[in-house]
Each structure stands twice: as structure tokens, then as C-alpha cells.
Amino acid sequence: MMMRHGLAMAAIAALMATTAAAETTLRRSGDLGFGGAENLDPISPTRFYEANDLIYNRLVSWGPDGLPAPELAKSWSASPDAMEWTLVLQDGVKFHDGSDFDATDVKYSLERIKDPALESPVTSVLNMIDRVEVVDPLTAKIVLSSAHADLPLLFLDYRVRMIPDGSGATIATTGIGTGPFKLETLDPEGTTVLLANDDYWQGRPKVDRVEIISIPDQEARIQALLGGQLDYSDLNGDQVATFEGNEDFVIQHYPSGDWQGLVMRTDTAPFTDARVRKALRMVVNRQEMADLVVGPGGGTPSCDHPVWAGDSYRSAIECGADIEGAKALLAEAGYADGIDIDVHTSDLEAGMVRMVEVYQQQAAPAGIRVNIVMAAPDGFWSDVWMVEPFVSTSWGQRPADQILNEAYRSGSSWNESYFADAEFDSLLDQARAELDLTKRTALYHAAQAALWERGGSLIPYHINGVRAVRAVVKGMPEAGEDYIAWHLVEKTGD
Amino acid sequence: MIRLVLRRLGSSLVTLLIVSVVIFVAVEVLPGDACTAYLGRAAKDPTILAACRENRGLSTPAIVRWVDWAAGFVQGDLGVSMKRNKPIADLVGWRFRNTVVLALTASLVGIPLALVLGVMAGLARDRPLDIALSSGAIFAMTIPDFVSATVLILVFAIGLGWTNGVVTVSANAPILDLMSNTVLPTVALTLVMVAHILRLVRTSVIDTLQSDFVTMARLKGVPFRRIVWRHVLPNSLLPSINLIGLTIAWLLGGVVVTETVFNYPGIGRLSVDAVSDRDLPLVQTIALLLASVYIGVNLLADLLALALNPRLRTYRA
Numbered sequence: 168m169m170m171r172h173g174l175a176m177a178a179i180a181a182l183m184a185t186t187a188a189a190e191t192t193l194r195r196s197g198d199l200g201f202g203g204a205e206n207l208d209p210i211s212p213t214r215f216y217e218a219n220d221l222i223y224n225r226l227v228s229w230g231p232d233g234l235p236a237p238e239l240a241k242s243w244s245a246s247p248d249a250m251e252w253t254l255v256l257q258d259g260v261k262f263h264d265g266s267d268f269d270a271t272d273v274k275y276s277l278e279r280i281k282d283p284a285l286e287s288p289v290t291s292v293l294n295m296i297d298r299v300e301v302v303d304p305l306t307a308k309i310v311l312s313s314a315h316a317d318l319p320l321l322f323l324d325y326r327v328r329m330i331p332d333g334s335g336a337t338i339a340t341t342g343i344g345t346g347p348f349k350l351e352t353l354d355p356e357g358t359t360v361l362l363a364n365d366d367y368w369q370g371r372p373k374v375d376r377v378e379i380i381s382i383p384d385q386e387a388r389i390q391a392l393l394g395g396q397l398d399y400s401d402l403n404g405d406q407v408a409t410f411e412g413n414e415d416f417v418i419q420h421y422p423s424g425d426w427q428g429l430v431m432r433t434d435t436a437p438f439t440d441a442r443v444r445k446a447l448r449m450v451v452n453r454q455e456m457a458d459l460v461v462g463p464g465g466g467t468p469s470c471d472h473p474v475w476a477g478d479s480y481r482s483a484i485e486c487g488a489d490i491e492g493a494k495a496l497l498a499e500a501g502y503a504d505g506i507d508i509d510v511h512t513s514d515l516e517a518g519m520v521r522m523v524e525v526y527q528q529q530a531a532p533a534g535i536r537v538n539i540v541m542a543a544p545d546g547f548w549s550d551v552w553m554v555e556p557f558v559s560t561s562w563g564q565r566p567a568d569q570i571l572n573e574a575y576r577s578g579s580s581w582n583e584s585y586f587a588d589a590e591f592d593s594l595l596d597q598a599r600a601e602l603d604l605t606k607r608t609a610l611y612h613a614a615q616a617a618l619w620e621r622g623g624s625l626i627p628y629h630i631n632g633v634r635a636v637r638a639v640v641k642g643m644p645e646a647g648e649d650y651i652a653w654h655l656v657e658k659t660g661d
Numbered sequence: 662m663i664r665l666v667l668r669r670l671g672s673s674l675v676t677l678l679i680v681s682v683v684i685f686v687a688v689e690v691l692p693g694d695a696c697t698a699y700l701g702r703a704a705k706d707p708t709i710l711a712a713c714r715e716n717r718g719l720s721t722p723a724i725v726r727w728v729d730w731a732a733g734f735v736q737g738d739l740g741v742s743m744k745r746n747k748p749i750a751d752l753v754g755w756r757f758r759n760t761v762v763l764a765l766t767a768s769l770v771g772i773p774l775a776l777v778l779g780v781m782a783g784l785a786r787d788r789p790l791d792i793a794l795s796s797g798a799i800f801a802m803t804i805p806d807f808v809s810a811t812v813l814i815l816v817f818a819i820g821l822g823w824t825n826g827v828v829t830v831s832a833n834a835p836i837l838d839l840m841s842n843t844v845l846p847t848v849a850l851t852l853v854m855v856a857h858i859l860r861l862v863r864t865s866v867i868d869t870l871q872s873d874f875v876t877m878a879r880l881k882g883v884p885f886r887r888i889v890w891r892h893v894l895p896n897s898l899l900p901s902i903n904l905i906g907l908t909i910a911w912l913l914g915g916v917v918v919t920e921t922v923f924n925y926p927g928i929g930r931l932s933v934d935a936v937s938d939r940d941l942p943l944v945q946t947i948a949l950l951l952a953s954v955y956i957g958v959n960l961l962a963d964l965l966a967l968a969l970n971p972r973l974r975t976y977r978a
Contacts (some may be wrong), residue, residue, distance in 0.1 A: 202934050203752075204699065204745045212700055212709075286713050288703045355927065357831020380829045387827045387924045390811070394826035395817040545937055546692040548702050580706040 171238040191658040192376040196391070197355060197556040199383035205355035206339035209328040210280055210287040216325060217353055217379050221653050222263075222361065223328035223344035223511050224475070226273070227319050228253065229650045233479045235319040239268065239329055245588040249583075249600055256305045260368045262331050263342075263349045272306040274299040275332040285335075289326050292569055293582060295599075316601035316607055320566045322393070325649050347372045347654035356381050370508065372644065373657040391509070392635060398658065399636040399643065403517055404462035410635045419634045419645045422467055424475035424564025426458075426629045427519055427525060429510060434585040434625040436458070437506065437558040441621040446496040447508070448625045450533045452488035456525050460518045466628035471563070473570045475629045480567035483613040484619050493533040505534025511551050514557040515544040519559045553583050560624075567611055571595055575618065584623030591617045663680070666964070675958045677949055684948045685727050688941050694719055695743040696941045717743050730942055734949075740864035740942040742935075749946050752931065755832040757950065760927040763846055764838055764912035771851040772905055776898065782859065783866025784889065792860065801856035808848045810922040817845060832926035846923045850916060854908055861904050865897040871898075893901025899970055913954045 195218045197205070206214035209223055227243075230236030240254040260268040276426050277299050280289050297312040301656050309318065321327070329345060331376060342350035345368065348361035356622040359379040363372040380396070382388045382420040383409055385403060392400045393409070402410070402418075410416045431447065438444055448471055457466030466477050470486035512523045520541070542551045550559050560583055565573065572595055577587035589613055598610035618624065639660040645649055666757040696713040697704040704710045714720050718729075733740055774793050782794040801809075818826030828842040834870040869875060870893060915929025928947060 199670065202744060212703055283708060283712055286700070286709050286716075288700075288709075290709075291706070332881070336929075354831045357833070358829060382827060382829075382924045383930075384921050386811070386923065387922060390814045390922075391827045391829070391924070392818070394814070394822075396825060396827060396829055546697070547698040548887055549693045549704055552702070553705060 173283040173480075190251050190375045191373075191661075193374045193658055194378045194380060195548050196388045196397055196400055197359065197379045197381040198382050198385075198388075199356065203356045207342035207350070207353065208285075208335075208339040209326050209330065210285060210289045212286050212288055212322070212341065214326060215353075215359075216648075218342065218353075218355075218359055218361065219328060219344075220325065220346075220648060220651070221348040221377060222342045222346045223330065224260075224346050225325075225328055226322040227361070228652075229323060229646075233477050234454060236324055238604065239273075240319075240322075241511055243319055245316065245318070245602060246541075247602065249316045249318075249602055250311050251308040252311070252318050253302070256307065257368065258305055260345050261326055261366060262345055264331070266331060267304075268329065268331075268345050269304040270301040271304075272329055272333045272560060273307040274301055275335075275604065276329045277327075279335050280327070282335075287341045289324065291446055292321060292324055292572065313596075315568075316602050317566075317568050318401055321569060323566060323649075324569070334593065339390060343415075348377055352375075354381075367654055369652075372654040378652075382657060385466060392637075395637075399634055402633045404465045404633070407462070407633055407635075413651050414636055416570070416635045419632075419636060419643070420478045421632045421634070421646045423630055423632045423647050424477065424570075425562065426469070426473070426475075426626050427516065427522055427559065427561040428471075428627060429523065429557065429625040430560045430583050431623040431625075432553075432555075433587070437500075437508075438556060438623060439500070440500045441501070442496045442500040443506070444623050445499070445620065446533070447530070447535060448622075449486065449489045449496075450493045450530045450535060451526065451627050452529055453486065453627045456522065456529065460521045461628075461630060465631055465633070467631060468628045469626050471619050471622055471624055471626045473565075473574060473618070473624070473626055474567040474611070474615060475564060478567050480608060480611040483617040484615065486619070488529065490533045493535075497534065502534075505536060507536045507538065508557055509538045509540050509555075510557045510559070511540045511542050511555040513542045513544045513547045513551065515547050516561055519546055523559060526625075534647045553585075564649075568595075568599065571611070571614055573625070575622070586623055588617065591621075592613070666960070669956075669960050673953075673960075676956065677952055680948055680952045681731070681945055682727075684939065684945055685723075688936065688939060688944055689723050689964060691936075691939065693939055695941065698937065698939045699744050702838045716941070721976075724942075730945065733810055734945070739946050740945045744938040744943075745940075749943055751813060752943065753928070753946055753950065756926055756928045756931050757833045758836075759832060759839060759925065760915055760929070762836060763850070763916075763925065763927060764793070764909060766840070766843060766847045767854060769852040770907055772852040772858065772908075774851070775855040776853065776862055776901070779859040779862025779901075780866055780889075780894065780897075782863040783870070783933040786863075786867055786870075795863065798859045801862075805850060806853060806916075806918050807922050809852055810845070810919055812846045813849055814913055814922070827922075827924040827928065829924070830926075843925070846919055846925050847976040849923070850912065850918055854912075858901060858904060858908065862897065862901050865900050866893060869897040873908075893935045899966060901960075902966045902969070903962050906958050906965075910955045913958070914951050 201213035204213035204215060207218060209219050209271035224656040226238060226240040228238040239257050239260060242255045242329035243252060243258050245252050256270060256657055262268055277296055280287055280293050295311045295315050296315045297310045300308040302308050331343055334343060340411050347367045349362055349364050350644060351360040351362045353359055361377040363375050365371055366600055382391055388400045389406055391397045399639050407418060410418055431444060433439060456469060470484035472482055474481040510523050514520055523539050530537055552560060573581050574583060574593055575586045576595060594610050594614040598607050601610060617628060632647055639658055641657040641659060642655040665946055695717060696710055696719060700709060700713055741759055742749050742752055745752060782791045784789040814826040817823050824844050825842055830838050830842055875888060875892055878892060915927055915932055917929035920927045920929045931948045935947060
């Protein structure tokens with residue numbers, strides 16, 4: 168009996184040895200969105216996010232409730248005036264080069280974001296940080312120049328990642344982080360190879376190797392996925408059908424904070440009149456527009472509030488298409504015979520032009536005559552967006568406080584509607600200083616309501632992400648890349 | 662002959678100079694610059710934009726930048742890509758090699774095939790073989806390359822699983838790794854190439870067969886086989902040399918669509934990216950390289966035609 172038991176054990180051990188020997192490689196695409204300029208500096212304008220997500224950790228990660236959960240920061244607390252934040256760090260965390268992660272690294276990683284020479288787009292996100300003090304190796308105190316009650320939410324930004332103290336000059340190529348995978352070879356325009364970090368502080372990753380293969384063309388990515396050269400890929404709405412009914416793939420839908428929309432300049436006639444702006448926005452049947460532009464299930468309707476469905480501060484605004492209401496507002500503003508407007512758009516992203524075409528149809532019954540002006544995709548952001556009075560736009564997901572401040576606060580660099588509303592700005596200031604969650608939530612709701620009443624942005628829906636994953640890949644949550652715990656992703660076959 | 666070569670080389674240098682000026686002006690005239698392209702929407706932040714322009718020397722006048730670039734270029738310093746911040750020699754070098762690999766493979770397969778099939782079609786004029794080949798060629802010419810490329814991937818990579826669909830090796834991979842990934846792109850290019858050359862060769866074989874000297878040879882009782890080898894082939898292949906030259910130049914210039922569909926790391930995709938990045942030094946280098954290739958290949962084709970056709974030589978000025 169003992170003997171048989173021993174044999175079985177030996178067999179199991181041998182089996183485990185063979186499975187352990189078969190190296191598993193997860194293959195994903197690099198979309199080359201920055202045209203080959205990708206590098207491993209997390210805050211660079213051309214960060215290689217496909218690799219950075221796996222190499223570095225953040226201070227916090229996304230919790231299931233849309234709020235920050237501990238990652239490198241174990242816990243945090245704010246002073247009563249929300250001017251100082253104290254972070255307690257995870258102990259026993261090591262960088263890939265063997266050095267310890269501590270508060271000096273936090274100080275360095277956060278303070279370097281302010282360096283103008285780095286041309287970092289993150290600078291404006293964290294510009295309220297005045298300095299970081301090292302209290303002891305595992306405690307960092309962040310001193311702000313203006314109050315911020317939701318600082319940890321800002322640390323959820325996918326670019327705010329921890330690098331070793333003083334590594335700024337070399338981080339772009341060394342990629343030394345605390346994350347689940349270590350850099351083996353960096354080749355953003357070819358294949359970048361990452362290897363499992365055996366000493367990862369949250370446990371060894373379940374795949375041995377990750378290859379990031381650059382395939383800039385979306386069609387080519389789909390071909391590669393079908394041919395087994397990739398393990399998963401994002402899909403466009405029209406590509407979902409290719410994978411439906413195919414047992415080798417699992418299709419995942421997940422809400423995201425990305426949106427495409429239309430935006431008018433509130434400083435340019437006729438959009439200086441808040442009644443005109445609201446009329447132009449309230450004619451839209453948002454569900455119908457989403458179904459037509461991104462396909463059924465491709466979008467979650469929004470009421471021009473930039474805060475997405477997964478964000479705890481999203482306000483529950485209702486907005487059906489109201490043609491009569493729009494007509495009345497237009498008549499009140501002096502456009503009883505309807506209004507002619509030019510909308511500038513471009514083939515920059517899938518669906519952009521289609522959205523304007525749908526808008527043209529939906530707006531027509533209210534006497535809004537939309538003339539579509541096509542611009543070249545090349546140079547759209549520099550020459551058309553924030554220049555012409557009414558244009559197409561698109562945004563990536565951001566937490567409530569960040570998007571409200573970046574895109575709508577008067578004077579902000581990316582205030583695309585040139586929205587200047589003192590009451591709105593003051594709501595944001597109060598919210599940042601309000602430590603009581605209920606009161607803070609009410610303030611953010613009020614800010615979103617102000618945008619619905621007076622804003623210049625038409626945000627018909629937030630886009631749902633769609634991803635096809637090979638069935639052999641396990642542990643991939645139905646959520647954005649940003650939410651994936653990469654050390655838990657597993658591959659059960661090849 | 663030597664004088665001709667020297668004269669052509671001399672005029673080539675002037676051409677290259679003009680190309681460089683035209684390209685520079687054209688990219689300058691395009692809206693936006695390297696920094697607005699690099700930063701995207703971040704360029705709306707004036708301090709970030711100013712820092713970027715300062716870092717890349719874009720705040721100096723255009724003429725100064727052109728002179729700086731040209732001075733470096735003639736000394737063999739190709740400069741650094743503005744967007745990728747890597748030496749241009751590395752970026753262009755590997756990709757051009759890959760383009761040469763693809764062009765050579767396609768030419769080595771395609772040109773002999775096209776010649777043989779073209780002659781066969783011409784000799785078999787209006788018979789089933791000719792009809793099959795000619796209509797096949799028209800078919801191959803009229804299908805857009807992105808369609809034939811996609812169909813090839815669907816059938817051979819996804820359906821049958823014989824080979825990889827898209828190329829996933831790095832630009833600087835060893836040639837053998839690259840070649841094993843290049844089967845489908847080669848087939849896609851060969852299809853188009855064979856079609857064009859085949860049709861020209863066929864017409865020219867038919868013309869020659871109808872010429873007076875072939876009729877004469879027939880009347881004299883020369884065996885058909887000998888007529889074909891001695892008279893028809895040399896005379897009918899000559900006109901195709903220039904087309905072959907142009908085809909090779911086309912292949913070396915980068916086949917953007919084929920490269921995109923197969924994800925092939927060649928010069929074509931890089932050149933398109935360089936223009937949309939407003940990456941002037943990179944655009945300049947690629948433009949001059951491709952212009953040189955065009956000039957060189959055409960010169961070679963002319964010289965070859967000259968060498969093979971004694972009649973042309975007597976017209977030499």
C-alpha cells in the first residue's frame with residue numbers, strides 16, 4: 168500500500184516536472200500607437216504601455232468597486248484639510264535588479280513627473296503635488312499645493328508607476344520595476360520579450376514568458392490571432408462576428424471610459440449661448456446612436472457626462488431625445504427657423520465620421536441642419552480640434568476628478584470646449600477639499616449636472632471594449648487592460 | 662559607354678539634390694511639425710510644445726536646418742530620427758535590407774517564371790494554354806493586392822496552417838528567420854509581377870513571330886525550334902528588360918500595402934510613417950535612398966539593353 172502510494176507520488180512528481188519544463192508564452196500585440204518611439208519610461212509621451220503594465224507596479228490598483236485598492240501602498244490617510252497624504256508601503260518588495268523598494272523610490276517617481284524637460288503628459292494630472300517627504304523607509308508623506316481629497320484615485324492613472332530612485336536617465340531602456348515580469352529584450356517595432364519575475368512579491372506569474380509582437384495594422388492583428396500567432400486582441404465592432412461561434416475563442420465585453428463625441432467651442436457664436444448648446448445636445452437618441460455607430464452592445468449611453476459607468480462618481484442623469492424641447496430652446500435663443508452648423512470631422516478613428524452622419528439625421532427634425540466638413544486625419548489634433556467651432560473628438564478613460572479638471576476647468580490646456588464657468592470650477596475646488604465621501608460625491612454630481620445643462624461637449628456614450636481571447640488563456644478578467652492582474656493570467660495549452 | 666555612364670551619374674547627383682530640396686519643402690509645407698505629430702494632443706500645452714521644439718532644434722529657421730542636415734549627410738552622418746530618437750542609419754539599414762530580401766526573393770521566383778510563361782503563351786497564341794495563362798494574368802493584375810494577400814493568409818495560414826500568416830520577427834532578425842516568414846508576401850508580390858511581365862513578353866513574342874525576318878527564316882526552312890531560340894527569344898525579351906527594371910525598382914521602393922497586410926518590417930511602411938511623423942531627417946534619407954535605387958536600376962536596365970542590342974549602340978551620340 169505504502170509502495171503503491173509512493174509510486175503514484177513519483178508519477179505525479181514526474182508529471183509536474185514535465186509540465187514545469189514546458190515553457191508557456193503569452194503572446195500579445197503591440198499596436199505601435201506611438202510609431203516606434205515607444206520606450207519603457209512610464210511617464211514619457213511615447214510610453215510603451217503594453218510592456219509597462221507588466222513591468223511596473225502602481226501605488227494602488229483598481230478595486231472591484233471602482234475605488235483604489237492597495238498595491239505598493241498598503242494603506243493611506245489624509246490630513247483633515249486634504250493637504251497632506253501619508254502612504255504606508257508594502258514591505259519586502261524588490262526591484263528587478265534586487266534592490267529594495269522604499270519611500271525614496273516613491274519620492275523620486277512622483278517628483279520627477281513635474282520635470283518639464285520630460286515633456287510628460289502626466290505633469291498636469293499630478294500638478295497639485297508640491298513635494299514628497301520620506302518619513303521612514305516604508306512611509307512617504309505627500310505634501311500638496313492645493314487640497315485633493317481623492318489623491319489615491321489619481322494614482323490609478325496607468326502611467327503613474329514606481330521606478331527606482333535616480334533611474335530616470337536609463338529607465339527608458341532598462342525597465343527596472345517591481346512588476347510580475349522582467350525585461351529580456353526591448354524591441355517595440357519587433358518583438359519585445361518579458362520573462363516571469365520569480366520573486367514577484369504577489370507570487371510568481373503563471374506564464375513564463377510574454378512576447379509583445381508589434382503589429383500596427385488592426386486587420387493584420389486579427390489575422391495573427393486567427394492563425395494562432397497571438398493569444399488575444401481587441402476587436403472593432405465589425406470584427407466580433409468573425410469570432411462568434413468559434414470555440415477556440417472567448418469574446419469579452421467590458422465597459423470602458425473611452426468615448427468619441429462632438430464638441431463645440433463655447434467661446435464662439437452661436438455656441439456662446441447655453442440654450443443653443445443644450446438644444447444641439449438634447450436631440451440625440453443616445454442608445455440608437457451607439458447601436459448604429461459601434462454596434463449593439465458596443466456602447467453605454469451617457470448624458471454628456473464624461474464620468475464613465477465604472478467610476479463611483481458617475482451621476483445618474485437621464486436624457487432621452489427631446490426634439491420639441493430643443494426646438495423651444497432654439498426659438499428662445501432666436502433660431503425659430505432652425506440653425507445651420509458645420510461639423511468638422513475626419514477618418515481619424517473608426518466610427519468618427521459615422522457618428523456625425525447619425526447626428527445629422529437625428530438633429531434634422533429639430534431644424535438643425537448639419538453640414539459635414541471632412542478634414543485630413545493627418546494634423547487633425549493640431550489644426551482642427553480646439554480650432555474649428557464644432558468638431559469630432561475622442562478621449563481615453565480617466566477618473567472623474569481628472570477628466571473634469573483636464574477637459575472642463577477654465578484655462579486648462581485640454582479644455583476642448585473652452586468652457587469657462589466659475590460655478591463649475593468652484594464645485595471642483597470644493598470637491599477636492601471635501602474629505603466626506605457623501606458630500607464629495609454630491610459635489611461631483613453637481614459638476615456633471617452643470618455640464619449637462621451648460622456644457623459644450625456631446626458625449627453620446629462611452630465605448631465598451633471588446634476582446635477575443637484564445638480559450639487556452641485563463642485568468643483574464645472581463646475588464647480593461649488596466650485591471651488585469653498579470654501574474655494571475657495563465658495558459659493551459661498552446 | 663563609359664562617357665554615357667559618367668554623364669548619367671552626373672545628372673543623377675543633380676536629381677538627388679533637387680529631390681532633397683523638394684522633399685524638404687514639401688514636408689515643411691505640410692501642416693504641423695515633428696513635435697505636433699509626436700505629442701499628438703499634448704501639443705496643445707504650450708510649455709510642452711515649446712520644450713519639445715527646443716529639444717529637437719525645430720525653433721531654428723528651415724533653411725538653417727536644411728543646411729545642417731545636408732552638411733551632415735554628405736559627411737555620412739544621417740542624423741537621428743526625431744520621433745524615434747534612434748540613429749537613422751540603424752532604422753533605415755535593417756528595413757532596407759528586409760525590402761531587398763523580399764524584392765530579391767520575389768524577383769528570383771517571379772522573373773524567370775514570367776519569362777517562361779510569357780514565351781509559352783506567345784508561342785501558343787489563342788490556344789487553350791495561352792487563354793488560360795492570359796486570363797490568369799488579367800485576373801492577377803486586377804485583384805487588389807490587399808485582397809489577394811488576405812486570401813493567401815486565410816487559406817494557407819489560418820485554413821491549412823502551412824505557414825505563418827503575418828510576419829512576427831524583428832526588423833533586425835537574421836536573414837534565415839526572415840526568409841521562413843516571407844513565403845506568403847513573396848507569393849503575393851510574385852502574382853502581380855508575373856502578370857505584368859508575362860503579358861508584355863507574350864505580346865512581344867507574337868510581334869516577333871509575325872516579323873519579316875522570322876517569315877524569311879521559315880521560308881528558308883529553318884526548324885521552328887531554332888527560329889525560337891535564335892531569333893524570337895533575343896528579340897522579344899529585349900523590350901521586357903526595362904519593364905523588369907521598373908518592377909525591381911518598384912519592389913525595392915517598398916510595397917506599402919503588402920508590408921502592412923503581412924506586417925513585414927520593410928522600408929515602405931517606414932517611409933509612410935516618417936511622413937506622417939513629419940520626421941524630416943528620416944524622410945530625407947529614405948527619399949534619397951529610394952531615388953538612388955530608381956536611378957541605379959534604370960541605368961542598369963538601359964546599359965543591359967544597350968549591351969544586348971547592337972542597334973542601340975550605333976545611335977550613341
